[in-house]
Amino acid sequence: MGRPIPPPPASSPTTYRAARARWWHRRRVARSLGAPGPPRHRWSWLPPTLVTLLVLVILVVAGGAWLYIWAEGNLRHVAALGDYAGRPAAGKGTNWLLVGSDSRSQLTPQQRRDLHVGNGRVQNTDTIMVLHSGDHGPTLVSLPRDSYVPIPGHGSRKINEAFADGGPQLLTRTVEQATGLRIDRYAEVSFLGLVQVVDALGGVRLCLDEPLKDEKSGADFPAGCRRMNGPQALAYARARYADPNGDLGRVKRQRQLIGAVADGMASSDVLLDPPRSKRVLDAALAALTVDEDADMAELLGMGRSMRQIAGGGGTATTVPVVRPGVMVGGVGSVLPWEENGANRLFQALREDDRIPTSADK
Structure with a gap:
């Protein structure tokens, strides 16, 4: 088990694309040997349905806030x-x-x-x-x-x-x-x-x-x-x-x-x-x-x-x-x-x- 492979640094677009291709190749090889991949996004642990629910709640709260302000004025x-x-x-x-x-x-x-x-x-x-x-x-x-x-x-x-x-x-x-x-x-x-x-x-x-x-x-x-x-x-x-x-x-x-x-x-x-x-x-x-x-x-x-x-x-x-x-x-x-x-x-x-x-x- 090796350490996670860090993503390539971003430099020029051409250099970045080549480095990115090499990184993906090394990642596939490393994963086949049991090494962990790159760190996951901090929200990726949430089930998709929960992510959807959170988005809906945010929209409802935002809509509720607008309705509250509108109602207060009326x-x-x-x-x-x-x-x-x-x-x-x-x-x-x-x-x-x-x-x-x-x-x-x-x-x-x-x-x-x-x-x-x-x-x-x-x-x-x-x-x-x-x-x-x-x-x-x-x-x-x-x-x-x-x-x-x-x-x-x-x-x-x-x-x-x-x-x-x-x-x-x-x-x-x-x-x-x-x-x-x-x-x-x-x-x-x-x-x-x-x-x-x-x-x-x-x-x-x-x-x-x-x-x-x-x-x-x-x-x-x-x-x-x-x-x-x-x-x-x-x-x-x-x-x-x-x-x-x-x-x-x-x-x-x-x-x-x-x-x-x-x-x-x-x-x-x-x-x-x-x-x-x-x-x-x-x-x-x-x-x-x-x-x-x-x-x-x-x-x-x-x-x-x-x-x-x-x-x-x-x-x-x-x-x-x-x-x-x-x-x-x-x-x-x-x-x-x-x-x-x-x-x-x-x-x-x-x-x-x-x-x-x-x-x-």
């Missing part, structure tokens, strides 16, 4: 958080207020028919949730739209009316004063935008324990699991009149849909397909509005928390209520909160403790 912001006398102090962890706006001003007549909505242009919200992220994992708390709470300057009314009366700032202030939680970040998804995000994902898979038929929302689904497109998913999340639990049943379906969307956006089918990622991001950014200081890093963190909840790694619950269908003169059927249970829930979130209620998936 985020839409709104003034949603403001200081006022008596605002709750900051607690532990981070609190997002997640809102689903059902404004229909941008819907075409055909879209209104497809989505089973009327022609009203009132800005309202069917979905209000608080997402808390802390040391014990994420907790998602649904605040039913019919929750009966004080709205600053408007008396006690249904919580969703705060959004109609004063937009994001009044809704945020209402939620802060009703819960005692300081809202750190705000995200709003539009009525039509959710449909477009679901369609950009190629639909989402949703499961029903029982058949669901609601003429007002357009929901008509048998029991079992199925892949729903945008209009179907929206009808599923909006249905409440045929549900014996009313608004309480609807908030569970809303959480299920949001979790399915978050799961779909984080799937390898989307992340490893840059053109598809771009289409999904286009739809998401068109649907989404955040507070003035929110950025993509925080949105990605919020998305991870939502996906964790969808996968069973967090807690999802609804604020405790006294009982459904309490009638209040001039207001209608409302959901008053059960004071002791609600106070314990929000106190736990303020102190970033485990919530005292069981998970309500």
Whole structure:
């Protein structure tokens, strides 16, 4: 066994070619006698499939970095958080207020028919949730739209009316004063935008324990699991009149849909397909509005928390209520909160403790 034969030095092209030919001849002779050949390239120990995978990862990361920068520049912001006398102090962890706006001003007549909505242009919200992220994992708390709470300057009314009366700032202030939680970040998804995000994902898979038929929302689904497109998913999340639990049943379906969307956006089918990622991001950014200081890093963190909840790694619950269908003169059927249970829930979130209620998936 001899020492490896070094390659010839590079001098003039003619001398180099002749020396190279002699080197190859000596190498073949040496290899036939058992001598080691020239040193291999430092990457040659990697299997070809692994080399290909590394190249793909580099391309995906590069594409992801470009998409991140592009998305950061296309985020839409709104003034949603403001200081006022008596605002709750900051607690532990981070609190997002997640809102689903059902404004229909941008819907075409055909879209209104497809989505089973009327022609009203009132800005309202069917979905209000608080997402808390802390040391014990994420907790998602649904605040039913019919929750009966004080709205600053408007008396006690249904919580969703705060959004109609004063937009994001009044809704945020209402939620802060009703819960005692300081809202750190705000995200709003539009009525039509959710449909477009679901369609950009190629639909989402949703499961029903029982058949669901609601003429007002357009929901008509048998029991079992199925892949729903945008209009179907929206009808599923909006249905409440045929549900014996009313608004309480609807908030569970809303959480299920949001979790399915978050799961779909984080799937390898989307992340490893840059053109598809771009289409999904286009739809998401068109649907989404955040507070003035929110950025993509925080949105990605919020998305991870939502996906964790969808996968069973967090807690999802609804604020405790006294009982459904309490009638209040001039207001209608409302959901008053059960004071002791609600106070314990929000106190736990303020102190970033485990919530005292069981998970309500």
